[in-house]
Amino acid sequence: DVKVTQSSRYLVKRTGEKVFLECVQDMDHENMFWYRQDPGLGLRLIYFSYDVKMKEKGDIPEGYSVSREKKERFSLILESASTNQTSMYLCASSLFLVGGQTEAFFGQGTRLTVV
Amino acid sequence: AQSVTQLDSHVSVSEGTPVLLRCNYSSSYSPSLFWYVQHPNKGLQLLLKYTSAATLVKGINGFEAEFKKSETSFHLTKPSAHMSDAAEYFCVVRANQFYFGTGTSLTVIP
Numbered sequence: 745d746v747k748v749t750q751s752s753r754y755l756v757k758r759t760g761e762k763v764f765l766e767c768v769q770d771m772d773h774e775n776m777f778w779y780r781q782d783p784g785l786g787l788r789l790i791y792f793s794y795d796v797k798m799k800e801k802g803d804i805p806e807g808y809s810v811s812r813e814k815k816e817r818f819s820l821i822l823e824s825a826s827t828n829q830t831s832m833y834l835c836a837s838s839l840f841l842v843g844g845q846t847e848a849f850f851g852q853g854t855r856l857t858v859v
Numbered sequence: 860a861q862s863v864t865q866l867d868s869h870v871s872v873s874e875g876t877p878v879l880l881r882c883n884y885s886s887s888y889s890p891s892l893f894w895y896v897q898h899p900n901k902g903l904q905l906l907l908k909y910t911s912a913a914t915l916v917k918g919i920n921g922f923e924a925e926f927k928k929s930e931t932s933f934h935l936t937k938p939s940a941h942m943s944d945a946a947e948y949f950c951v952v953r954a955n956q957f958y959f960g961t962g963t964s965l966t967v968i969p
Contacts, residue, residue: 786961
């Protein structure tokens with residue numbers, strides 16, 4: 745069974761802390777994604793990665809960075825956490841096929857609270 | 860450019876009555892379209908996907924969606940709502956990344 749695992753379900757961090765959110769997939773997918781989800785705004789893409797060591801900015805990259813040193817792992821880093829980064833964070837992965845039509849598989853989400 | 864518009868932010872239905880969740884898309888080329896469901900405090904689960912093989916797509920839990928190119932729509936339906944269908948539903952179009960609608964919250968009234 746396919747699996748995307750996020751390291752924490754719930755996190756509470758202090759303002760100014762450096763925060764690491766980890767995501768691991770076991771499907772050998774090329775593409776991985778980080779989204780944040782806020783009520784009324786749906787899912788907004790922070791960063792995505794086509795392959796190892798490759799990354800692309802999404803719609804809201806400010807205040808975030810990512811790392812993909814291995815194919816199965818995609819990390820989201822909050823350089824200096826702020827209260828407006830309190831949110832649900834969702835990781836996803838998918839195969840890359842020319843022409844698309846491959847779905848994304850999601851982790852269970854990390855609810856981050858910054859105090 | 861790709862985008863998705865979910866026409867209703869909230870839908871309420873009585874148990875046993877039909878469900879209709881509306882989605883319009885914009886795509887520069889032949890789209891890949893998906894519907895996902897999210898139950899409270901859970902990740903997103905794929906309901907169904909359009910792969911251009913057939914315009915009427917059947918998914919899990921009795922859901923269906925019909926791709927209508929002329930209307931640029933991909934509405935989600937179910938003949939009879941169940942209490943367990945209460946959740947948030949997202950319509951998604953894929954290009955190099957996935958573009959999400961803002962979601963429709965479905966309430967099922969007993």
